[in-house]
Amino acid sequence: MPHAESSLVPAEIETKSQFWSHVYDQLEPLLDGQRNWVSNLANTSALIYNALLAFPAHFGTETDKAVNWCGFYIESSHFPKSTDLNSENKQLLLGPFCGKPACQFINVTPNKARGVCAAAYMDAKTKLVPDVEVYPGHIACDGETKSEIVCPLVSGHQVLGVLDLDCLALAGFDEEDQKGLEKIAELVVKACDW
């Protein structure tokens, strides 16, 4: 099967719970045989993003309810070495994603951190934000985003980064999405070398 077809969503899938279970099942073979995180996170964000666009019951392509960004921010030490890494501040750097261009990094230095991604990373807990406008310290990479969910990628006691999704609807995500995305985050962590 061509890889692109993994992001199709069969018509019989109606509930979010069915949807996330389907996406999980499609993701496993997509990660198989490859352990570098760059390739695997690229395919993971593409699968989730395109499957959400193909799921009109809850998200789809309509501009009042679509997911407009899906991707990863990863702690800088996991990246290929580069000369500009600012060692004074602890940072998450932009990883693979689908959606419009985004902020290059997120500061996660204690007392300097702000925004939803930093909070999920530092607390090692998923953040479900129904209205980003009222979230203290929200960082707007895209002014059209209305709600957000951020799941940490956790390996033992270490937080590796976060999986971040933005939606054009207020309260676009709920506890079913959280459950589904946390299982996917767990699968991705195990499928890669860090």
Next chain:
Amino acid sequence: MPHAESSLVPAEIETKSQFWSHVYDQLEPLLDGQRNWVSNLANTSALIYNALLAFPAHFGTETDKAVNWCGFYIESSHFPKSTDLNSENKQLLLGPFCGKPACQFINVTPNKARGVCAAAYMDAKTKLVPDVEVYPGHIACDGETKSEIVCPLVSGHQVLGVLDLDCLALAGFDEEDQKGLEKIAELVVKACDW
């Protein structure tokens, strides 16, 4: 300006030449201050892909002429180390992209290589393919793709990888696209540490 706005295309842009010059100008600030290739290629593919979707004069969102994939395959030695790297075969691995899930790797071992990306990498020359169906050894990650353009990323005598775009139209890309993408490939190579 929020980063997402860099992929908007002003209405006065009508020709491909104006379009690529605009995208180039938007890309420079987007790469500024960051030298790791993962983050920079993620923003580059997002900028190109979303700008093409916002350029109905030649591409846009219509399913008979849209660009359906835009991203990078990079030679495996540039990736963070992982345990599964097959040292017998020289490979390009999937880098950041926008579009549906894609092939994890491309074999670029002499006599084993096939497909448009491998050819562009091995010849260090752009490949403009008006009809992928008749390209010998074409690898179909997405059966909907009709045409393709692949530009090598060249640094001195070294080829680092390729920038690959797929289109739903036959002959979707022409020499103007080639010129624009080759300039962007050059900018991206210089903006990152390899």
